[in-house]
Amino acid sequence: MSPENAPPAPSRPTIGRGEKVRAAVLTAALAELDDIGYAALTMDGVAQRAGVHKTTVYRRWKDRDALILDALTGRIAGDIPIPDTGDLDGDLRALARGLAAWLGSPAGAAVLAVMLSDAARAPGIAEVRAGIFADRLRRAEPVVVRAVERGELPAGIDPAEVIKNLAAPLYFRALITGEPVDERAADRAARAVLAAARHGGLGGDQD
Amino acid sequence: MSPENAPPAPSRPTIGRGEKVRAAVLTAALAELDDIGYAALTMDGVAQRAGVHKTTVYRRWKDRDALILDALTGRIAGDIPIPDTGDLDGDLRALARGLAAWLGSPAGAAVLAVMLSDAARAPGIAEVRAGIFADRLRRAEPVVVRAVERGELPAGIDPAEVIKNLAAPLYFRALITGEPVDERAADRAARAVLAAARHGGLGGDQD
Numbered sequence: 001m002s003p004e005n006a007p008p009a010p011s012r013p014t015i016g017r018g019e020k021v022r023a024a025v026l027t028a029a030l031a032e033l034d035d036i037g038y039a040a041l042t043m044d045g046v047a048q049r050a051g052v053h054k055t056t057v058y059r060r061w062k063d064r065d066a067l068i069l070d071a072l073t074g075r076i077a078g079d080i081p082i083p084d085t086g087d088l089d090g091d092l093r094a095l096a097r098g099l100a101a102w103l104g105s106p107a108g109a110a111v112l113a114v115m116l117s118d119a120a121r122a123p124g125i126a127e128v129r130a131g132i133f134a135d136r137l138r139r140a141e142p143v144v145v146r147a148v149e150r151g152e153l154p155a156g157i158d159p160a161e162v163i164k165n166l167a168a169p170l171y172f173r174a175l176i177t178g179e180p181v182d183e184r185a186a187d188r189a190a191r192a193v194l195a196a197a198r199h200g201g202l203g204g205d206q207d
Numbered sequence: 208m209s210p211e212n213a214p215p216a217p218s219r220p221t222i223g224r225g226e227k228v229r230a231a232v233l234t235a236a237l238a239e240l241d242d243i244g245y246a247a248l249t250m251d252g253v254a255q256r257a258g259v260h261k262t263t264v265y266r267r268w269k270d271r272d273a274l275i276l277d278a279l280t281g282r283i284a285g286d287i288p289i290p291d292t293g294d295l296d297g298d299l300r301a302l303a304r305g306l307a308a309w310l311g312s313p314a315g316a317a318v319l320a321v322m323l324s325d326a327a328r329a330p331g332i333a334e335v336r337a338g339i340f341a342d343r344l345r346r347a348e349p350v351v352v353r354a355v356e357r358g359e360l361p362a363g364i365d366p367a368e369v370i371k372n373l374a375a376p377l378y379f380r381a382l383i384t385g386e387p388v389d390e391r392a393a394d395r396a397a398r399a400v401l402a403a404a405r406h407g408g409l410g411g412d413q414d
Contacts, residue, residue: 167380
């Protein structure tokens, strides 16, 4: 009776059944997260929602945190658009506003909750977290590279430092001071990092 | 002369017994935190170590997180010295290095663990956390005020923004990217915030 005893032959040869199951489970995990939150989410609940047997879920993800992180990674990548407005000021503002909107959204709150929960201090999860954010920072770096190409910034600038210094004050508000993470905060972050980048404050290690 | 029904003059005009018990419990909580860590700490263990009855502890602190936060608040205040080197560059570097050293220390790790644990998402704890950091930021602001008085920074600068933008990249490393929080990171943070502050990037809301 159980699926793993008698796997049916795939009826549609388009995308593999494995990929479809994976997508269904990740979508169900996100929906569960939105509906009942991080603390209440279970592997069984996700399996039920996705319409797959729970062993299918356990075979692919070792525990709920691994599943949640996988689901959120995909969501993060799509949630913050990388702007190309034609000038650095506009790009940094758009990037910061996108991040601020995400940090203030249920999805953003869920990601932070998972990332910084007690469970997230396990070494495996910490590495996944670092990997997710590294990927996200890398995706935004072209904003800085294009500004250098346009002559808006000195060539010695460190793109990763610019993006990290843009994001840091917004995370600091969300996680430490509890101040609102809104468009005003985003614009302040953009202005500060723009001034620092133009005036030699983000040029990598010079000393 | 005091009236005859007045309470007897204290034999030692130093600190009351209540304050002594409080100090003993907070010291014991910090020692327990260092010895066995956040997860293993119990109210009973702290009471035993302080040499007081556990009801004494429960009467003053409603649970372990309240006790730990109280203990750590005192420790934070004393742990990061506020420099006065005579110029802003030196002060910002010293401040950032002090914060970096603290974030990398067992005490700093313990504070962050408590502040961002699942328990810390309870509303009461979140407020205490915001209050602790607000106090800490306020204590560092004279560094910026003195720089304005010396003519190193424009008068319209927002001291709180300067200090927050100095701290943010170091917390970002500790909490998000997992990169080392060392003197090099501190010096980069100081350089970035110095450039931003000098060139109009941290002047409060101008737009």
